[in-house]
Amino acid sequence: MPVSDLVSWNTVIxxxxxxxxxxxxxxxxxxxxxxxxxxxxxxxxxVLPIFADYVDVIKGKEIHGYAIRxxxxxxxCIGSSLINMYAKCARVEDSHRLFCLxxxxxxxxxxxxxxxxxxxxxxxxxLKFFRQMLIAKIKPRHVSFSSIMPACAHLTTLHLGxxxxxxxxxxxxxxxxxxxxxxLDMYAKCGNIRLARCxxxxxxxxxxxxxxxxxxxxxLHGNAHDAISLFEQMEKxxxxxxxxxxxxxxxxxxxxxxxxxxxxxxxxxxKDYGIAPSFEHYAAVADLLGRAGKLQEAYEFISxxxxxxxxxxxxxxxxxxxxxxxxxxxxxxxxKIFMIDPNNMGAYVILSNTYAAARRWKDAASxxxxxxxxGMKKTPACSWIEVKNKAYAFVAGxxxxxxxxxxxEALKExxxxxxxxxxxxxxxxxxxxVEEEQKKNLLYYHSERLAIVFGIICTPDGTTIRIIKNLRxxxxxxxxxxxxxxxxxxxxxxxDNSRFxxxxxxxCSCGDYW
DNA sequence: CTAGGGTTAG
Numbered sequence: 001m002p003v004s005d006l007v008s009w010n011t012v013i014x015x016x017x018x019x020x021x022x023x024x025x026x027x028x029x030x031x032x033x034x035x036x037x038x039x040x041x042x043x044x045x046x047v048l049p050i051f052a053d054y055v056d057v058i059k060g061k062e063i064h065g066y067a068i069r070x071x072x073x074x075x076x077c078i079g080s081s082l083i084n085m086y087a088k089c090a091r092v093e094d095s096h097r098l099f100c101l102x103x104x105x106x107x108x109x110x111x112x113x114x115x116x117x118x119x120x121x122x123x124x125x126x127l128k129f130f131r132q133m134l135i136a137k138i139k140p141r142h143v144s145f146s147s148i149m150p151a152c153a154h155l156t157t158l159h160l161g162x163x164x165x166x167x168x169x170x171x172x173x174x175x176x177x178x179x180x181x182x183x184l185d186m187y188a189k190c191g192n193i194r195l196a197r198c199x200x201x202x203x204x205x206x207x208x209x210x211x212x213x214x215x216x217x218x219x220l221h222g223n224a225h226d227a228i229s230l231f232e233q234m235e236k237x238x239x240x241x242x243x244x245x246x247x248x249x250x251x252x253x254x255x256x257x258x259x260x261x262x263x264x265x266x267x268x269x270x271k272d273y274g275i276a277p278s279f280e281h282y283a284a285v286a287d288l289l290g291r292a293g294k295l296q297e298a299y300e301f302i303s304x305x306x307x308x309x310x311x312x313x314x315x316x317x318x319x320x321x322x323x324x325x326x327x328x329x330x331x332x333x334x335x336k337i338f339m340i341d342p343n344n345m346g347a348y349v350i351l352s353n354t355y356a357a358a359r360r361w362k363d364a365a366s367x368x369x370x371x372x373x374x375g376m377k378k379t380p381a382c383s384w385i386e387v388k389n390k391a392y393a394f395v396a397g398x399x400x401x402x403x404x405x406x407x408x409e410a411l412k413e414x415x416x417x418x419x420x421x422x423x424x425x426x427x428x429x430x431x432x433x434v435e436e437e438q439k440k441n442l443l444y445y446h447s448e449r450l451a452i453v454f455g456i457i458c459t460p461d462g463t464t465i466r467i468i469k470n471l472r473x474x475x476x477x478x479x480x481x482x483x484x485x486x487x488x489x490x491x492x493x494x495x496d497n498s499r500f501x502x503x504x505x506x507x508c509s510c511g512d513y514w
Numbered sequence: 515c516t517a518g519g520g521t522t523a524g
Contacts, residue, residue, distance in 0.1 A: 006516085007515060007516055008515085008516085009516090010516045010517080011515080011516055013516090014516065014517070040516090040517095041516095041517070042516045042517045043516090043517085044517085045516095045517040045518050046516080046517055046518085048517095048518075049517095049518075049519095075517090075518095076517095076518080077517045077518040078517080078518075079518080080517090080518040080519060081517080081518045081519085082518090083518090083519085084518070084519065106518095107519085108518055108519045109518080109519080110519085111518095111519040111520075112518075112519050113519095114519085115519060115520065116519090119520095141519085141520095142520075143519050143520045144519085144520085145520085146520040146521050147519075147520055147521090149520095149521080150521075150522090176520090176521095177521075178520050178521040179520085179521075180521085181521040181522065182520080182521045182522085183521090184521095185521075185522065207521090207522095208522075209521050209522045210521080210522080211522085212521095212522040212523080213521075213522045214522095215522090216522065216523075242522090243523085244522055244523050245522080245523095247522090247523050247524080248522075248523075250524095251523090251524065254524080278523095279524095280523065280524065283524050284524065287524070312524075313524095315524090316524070497524090498524065499524095
């Protein structure tokens, strides 16, 4: 059989696969056998992306086996598509192994392993490969940047994201849609919504991803009205919202307490766009109802979910129960969660905090003992700040920190000025059964305050301070930071586990609703 | 007259 025959068969397969006609492409591959043609490296690397898209690791592995038997596994194109296929099937350790074994690595094989890591949440690993790629003198391409940027976004490493942005501009990649979307998302997640919006406005074209990224960014920063008007503009521009876009706009409503708006979007999603609500949509609405104190309504809403509620949806209601100190419903909700996952740590923590908030110290304590016996540990609160391209982490009351004494001095000084301005510590949320004086001390050393004071000491006057915290900011710290922003005349941006707070001149952008 | 990698998600 002449080679050109195989070439023309491959050409047809590629054409079909690239146009999304996967079944037709696979049919052609099957027919190759009937005319005694054997798939070669071109065939395999055209077919593998199909199984990556199908998340079909069984079929993918079959191809992998075929490649090994025919001595094609050292081919760089097959290698990249195998790395990609395993990563898409959540088998990134297999991708990793293949990448190491690959004798020749080009830019695309590097991009495959970087994207594979980032898509599986291995952000540090992805960054490590990115650096190794540079060391190996492989020039990053546009795909390298759009693959690695989400790692900066998730890790909130603004300095890295900015460096990469510089590279992108120098390479003239800044007009690429994928890169612009990932960049604007990175800036939004790292606390700079203004720059995120700037990048969005400079784009020539907007697709559903860039719209969603800018809507979500505004939602996270509490700019509900911007988020909603962007969503409406998107609809006007003829870009059809998808399920993710609705998550974004519902998140915006949820962070601003816009119940009626949220309902109208939730209903329009199914009615106007035929999108079935997923648990994220339910979670956003449940969160909104819960925080507005409509706990019973939220309970019924969740109970009527089509697919059956997930533990995450119940968890949003459980934290609402804690906020509104509804111990009875909290118990009922916790039970629902333990039916799905008996070892759900988050649920035990919130439940014990609910008891403590209702001053039921004994119940809280016995639950903590139970948790300790089960070997469950509460996540310690931690805040961090970037100063001069370095991240500094703080945990509450950490005396081992090298800057502890300087921070402590500054904290005392600041506290005096705060009290002169009218700050009264609010110990209601201190969930320990200890003396009032001790409670105050616990508050004064919350991790976010240590990080903020460190930032004030280490940066010139007027510099914006950006803090990231792994847990929710407590009510008293929220008040304290408002005072601090006024006293030191600095903009302080705090990202907790669910949203951003912009503190400026004694006020917070969330309007005290969060 | 042939092949592989990318952005949004409480």
